[in-house]
Amino acid sequence: MIKEAQTEPKVEWYINAFEKFEKSLNGDKEIPFHAVRKKAIEKFQQLGFPTTRIEEWKYTNIKPILDQQFGTIDKPQKIDKSNIDNYRIKGIEENLIVFVNGQYIDEFSHITLSSKNLVIKSLSRAFRENPDLIKKHLTHYASYTEEPFVALNTAFTREGTFIYVPDDTVLDAPIHVINISDPGQTTFQSHPRNLMIIGKNSQVSLVETLNHLSDNVYFQNSVTEVLVRENAIVDHIKIQDESKLSFRIATTQVQQEQSSVYHTFSIDLGGALVRNNLNIGLNGENAEANLFGFYFINGKQHLDNHTNIDHLVPNCNSNELYKGILDDKSRAVFSGTIFVEKDAQKTNAFQSNKNLLLSNEAEIDSKPQLKIFADDVKCSHGATIGQIDDEALFYLRQRGVSLEDAHILLRQAFASDVFEKIRIPAAKEYINQLISERLKSEI
Amino acid sequence: MLKISNLRVAVENTEILKGIDLEVKPGELHAIMGPNGSGKSTLANVLAGKEEYEILNGSVTFKGHDLLEMAPEDRAREGLFLAFQYPVEIPGVSMANFLKQAVNEIRQYRGQESLNARTFLSTMREKLNLVQMDEKFISRSVNEGFSGGEKKRNEIFQMAMLEPSLAILDETDSGLDIDALKIVADGVNKLRTKDNAFIVVTHYQRLLNFIVPDFVHVLYQGKIVESGDKELALHLEEYGYDWVKEEAKEQQAVEE
Numbered sequence: 106m107i108k109e110a111q112t113e114p115k116v117e118w119y120i121n122a123f124e125k126f127e128k129s130l131n132g133d134k135e136i137p138f139h140a141v142r143k144k145a146i147e148k149f150q151q152l153g154f155p156t157t158r159i160e161e162w163k164y165t166n167i168k169p170i171l172d173q174q175f176g177t178i179d180k181p182q183k184i185d186k187s188n189i190d191n192y193r194i195k196g197i198e199e200n201l202i203v204f205v206n207g208q209y210i211d212e213f214s215h216i217t218l219s220s221k222n223l224v225i226k227s228l229s230r231a232f233r234e235n236p237d238l239i240k241k242h243l244t245h246y247a248s249y250t251e252e253p254f255v256a257l258n259t260a261f262t263r264e265g266t267f268i269y270v271p272d273d274t275v276l277d278a279p280i281h282v283i284n285i286s287d288p289g290q291t292t293f294q295s296h297p298r299n300l301m302i303i304g305k306n307s308q309v310s311l312v313e314t315l316n317h318l319s320d321n322v323y324f325q326n327s328v329t330e331v332l333v334r335e336n337a338i339v340d341h342i343k344i345q346d347e348s349k350l351s352f353r354i355a356t357t358q359v360q361q362e363q364s365s366v367y368h369t370f371s372i373d374l375g376g377a378l379v380r381n382n383l384n385i386g387l388n389g390e391n392a393e394a395n396l397f398g399f400y401f402i403n404g405k406q407h408l409d410n411h412t413n414i415d416h417l418v419p420n421c422n423s424n425e426l427y428k429g430i431l432d433d434k435s436r437a438v439f440s441g442t443i444f445v446e447k448d449a450q451k452t453n454a455f456q457s458n459k460n461l462l463l464s465n466e467a468e469i470d471s472k473p474q475l476k477i478f479a480d481d482v483k484c485s486h487g488a489t490i491g492q493i494d495d496e497a498l499f500y501l502r503q504r505g506v507s508l509e510d511a512h513i514l515l516r517q518a519f520a521s522d523v524f525e526k527i528r529i530p531a532a533k534e535y536i537n538q539l540i541s542e543r544l545k546s547e548i
Numbered sequence: 549m550l551k552i553s554n555l556r557v558a559v560e561n562t563e564i565l566k567g568i569d570l571e572v573k574p575g576e577l578h579a580i581m582g583p584n585g586s587g588k589s590t591l592a593n594v595l596a597g598k599e600e601y602e603i604l605n606g607s608v609t610f611k612g613h614d615l616l617e618m619a620p621e622d623r624a625r626e627g628l629f630l631a632f633q634y635p636v637e638i639p640g641v642s643m644a645n646f647l648k649q650a651v652n653e654i655r656q657y658r659g660q661e662s663l664n665a666r667t668f669l670s671t672m673r674e675k676l677n678l679v680q681m682d683e684k685f686i687s688r689s690v691n692e693g694f695s696g697g698e699k700k701r702n703e704i705f706q707m708a709m710l711e712p713s714l715a716i717l718d719e720t721d722s723g724l725d726i727d728a729l730k731i732v733a734d735g736v737n738k739l740r741t742k743d744n745a746f747i748v749v750t751h752y753q754r755l756l757n758f759i760v761p762d763f764v765h766v767l768y769q770g771k772i773v774e775s776g777d778k779e780l781a782l783h784l785e786e787y788g789y790d791w792v793k794e795e796a797k798e799q800q801a802v803e804e
Contacts, residue, residue: 166661444552503596504650505624505657511571518640518689544684 107359112154115171120150122294124262126177133263136232138180146247152253164438164470165409169378170352175324177293181208183288184318187278189213192283192316196531200280202227202266206288207295207325209264213283218276223327224269231267238269241464242302244323246330252382254354258328261296266325268311272304272334279310279340279529286325286347299329301415303337310340317348324352333365335389340368343534344539347375349376349404356382363389363499370527372536373400373408374543380409387414387421396425397526401430401540403547410504414456415478416449425456428523430516431467432547438470443484445477446536452479456486461519463493514542549574549745550595550714555606557587557594564590571712575699575742579619579756579781580749582767589633591767592718595747596630597623600704610714624650625657629712631703638690643702646690647709648671650769654710656672675708679735679745693749697728704735716747721755733758735798755784773799 110323122372124148127134154171155162179264182205189203203213209227216225224235231239249256266282284297303309315325325347334338347353353376359367373379385394394414402408414423429437439458471488493515503512527533550572551557551761557565564587565776572578582588594601596609597620608615611626618626638646652662663671672686679701693697700720707715717736736746736759748759756764757777764781766774769787785793 126781147699222678397716481797494636494638496636497638499598500632500638501641501646501650502620502645503624503630503632504710505654506646506650507621507653508619510649511654515638520640521640 112156112171112325116150116153118174119257120146122177126261129177130263132319133232137236138232138243138262140385141461142260142262145256149253149256149260152251152256161411161440164440165378165380165407167222167378170324173292173322173324173352175292177290178208178291178293178295179207181210182206182287182289184209185283186213186286188285188318189283192285192314194281194312194314194531194535195310196534197279197281197529198226198276202282204264204278204284204297206286207264207284207297208344212485214307216280218278218280220271220274220276222269222271223274224267226267227441228265228267228300229263232423235267235269236389238302242330242332243298243329243334246360247356248329253324253355253521255328255356257357258298258326259294261295262298265298267299267302268301268303268309269306269405270303271307273306274304275308276310277319279312279532282311282313282314284315286316286321286323286351288321288323289319292324294326295323295428297327299327301329301331301339301379302463303331303333303339305335305337306404308338309333310411311346312342312529315327315343315347315375315502315523317351317433319345320350323348326354327356327526329357331359333359333361333367333379335362335473336364337362338366338368340528342527343531344536346376347379349375350377351375353379354382355380357384357396359383359385361387361389361392361394365389365392366393366395366538368395368528369397371410373399373402373410373539376406376408378407381411383410383412384414385414385423387416387423388418390420391430393422394424395526396427397523398427399520399523399540400417400427400429400437400514400544401547402429402435402437403437406435407437408435409438410440411438414443414454415447416443416452416454417452418448419452421449422453423455426523426526427458428460428462428520430463430471430544431469434464434466436468436470437489438472440472440474440488442474442476445475445482445484447478449479452482452484454484458488460488460490461492461516461518462490513545516529516539517541549611551609555594555608555698556604558592558602561601564770565594568728568770568772570765570772572747573744574713576762577740577746577748577759579728579761579764580747580767581751581753581764581781582750586767587712587770589718592630592716592749595716596620596628601709611780623759624710626653627713627780628785629707629710629715631707631715631717631720633701633722635691635699637694639692640661641690642686643688643690644686645754647686647706650706651709667732672709672785674707677707679705679736680731681705696723697725699731699736700724701728706730706770708735708739713744714747718750719751720748721752729755730758730801750768753781756781758772766792766794
């Protein structure tokens with residue numbers, strides 16, 4: 106058991122870091138949003154860091170993060186273009202937004218999508234060029250008054266991806282956001298802030314990849330706010346392959362209006378300690394949320410997936426399936442809560458978490474929860490934990506398949522059904538190949 | 549091809565096989581019969597390389613190799629095939645992928661080139677025909693949701709695909725209705741050549757009406773207590789296993 110950190114001095118350290126950050130802002134301090142940053146850091150100071158005594162953080166001790174003192178990188182890091190090319194996805198290369206160490210890199214980014222009033226750009230530019238949209242939406246969905254990591258992110262908010270899709274706009278090509286971490290010799294923290302506003306009857310696909318060039322220590326604390334308006338459809342894929350020495354807290358807050366669809370797929374491969382908070386509010390009737398996830402971790406990696414789906418109104422659907430493979434001494438947490446509020450009759454909600462443990466020392470804490478306050482609903486949830494089936498292994502070997510290949514086949518077989526849920530064909534192919542290689546290389 | 553000498557095997561410290569001697573030559577079909585619990589399936593599994601068995605004594609050579617030293621996949625690649633009594637369901641692994649991998653790993657071991665997609669497909673169609681299985685089976689997961697009869701036919705189909713030199717059929721007849729039994733037997737008969745050999749493990753004589761054995765052995769309490777030709781199987785059908793048990797008891801009394 107890792108000892109709980111004394112969080113107060115750590116909070117103090119981040120307050121000081123904020124003061125330094127403020128000084129580095131120069132002109133950026135003049136924007137109206139700076140007042141929000143100041144409110145957020147005050148709020149953060151009151152909230153402090155969560156400890157394992159809080160139910161929501163029971164299985165994830167953030168002491169390893171608090172033990173570090175991260176620098177900040179305020180200038181874009183020079184990296185070679187070939188590094189970007191390595192992470193491009195065949196078939197979705199037309200629209201690219203590139204960040205290195207949390208800094209937007211204009212020369213590598215290009216957007217070919219165009220439509221009247223469509224905005225796809227870095228958040229820093231949006232602060233200057235779209236102040237009204239920022240004022241109307243930023244911080245309106247993810248609460249910085251309750252969640253300390255959201256408060257911390259809000260205080261340090263400066264850069265990220267900003268997507269505004271007006272009503273009745275179908276974007277036929279997916280947008281690829283490439284995040285690359287390459288801290289060189291120093292450690293750094295970054296607080297990416299993403300905002301996606303998807304208008305009525307509109308459609309957009311987004312693929313985020315998070316990669317690293319070197320195995321280094323850094324801390325990312327990201328917040329993504331998504332508003333899916335009436336009858337809009339969003340496909341959102343995230344492939345996290347960060348350094349195995351890095352730390353990551355990622356909060357995604359989605360608000361869905363009537364008849365909207367939010368379809369998300371999260372893959373986690375990297376990180377020493379990763380916590381994903383995915384919160385979905387179904388606020389309009391007939392809205393549908395589909396949450397899929399896959400993780401493959403080993404060594405001493407710690408991955409915590411927290412999802413909350415809030416059915417606030419009647420006739421909404423949610424489907425959730427997270428599958429994971431754990432090796433060595435890795436540890437995963439799955440905590441999925443489905444709230445069905447009193448008025449949310451005729452809710453359909455399904456949730457499942459399945460795990461394959463390759464080692465006796467790997468650990469999964471799986472906690473699917475239903476909190477139902479309506480009486481006419483269809484809900485189910487479940488969790489399974491299994492190991493490679495020795496009988497199946499022998500059967501495959503008896504047919505001439507090597508022990509190693511039999512293991513790979515069975516791992517792929519375990520994961521295969523969840524990948525069927527990816528709806529962007531080019532991304533699906535990329536992911537299948539990536540996972541298949543990873544399952545082979547780590548045998 | 550296969551020579552088993554004084555093979556003694558234990559499971560969890562209980563001796564199951566108590567000195568088996570058996571020789572199988574190319575072109576021969578041996579039936580191993582015996583009451584439940586006599587060690588028939590243990591023998592089949594030990595030959596295929598299942599790991600939970602402890603070899604106490606004896607040796608098994610297969611085409612001149614020390615079989616007991618070989619990994620299960622190498623036994624398969626050398627041409628040993630086990631049709632499982634209880635074929636395992638493997639959700640998420642399609643029949644087509646699995647067989648392509650198996651066929652090509654075996655071919656690679658034998659220094660042959662991989663089959664191209666077209667040849668593979670046409671071979672598969674031909675062999676499916678042999679056991680009257682529909683082509684749609686190949687896109688399904690291995691054995692998942694197959695009926696008992698389909699599972700057994702699938703074993704014979706795989707045997708046809710892999711063309712083993714020694715096939716061991718472990719109670720392939722159990723649970724089959726007469727039509728399925730005929731299909732399975734017909735498949736086996738079509739695959740018999742002067743170069744390959746079969747060991748058919750069965751409790752009942754019924755299968756041997758359709759697959760005619762060259763030799764019949766009776767396994768009882770971990771030993772082969774009788775050997776003969778196909779007449780021995782008919783005798784067992786008529787008189788059951790009681791006389792075998794009686795004789796074994798007398799034999800034991802003499803030894804003591």
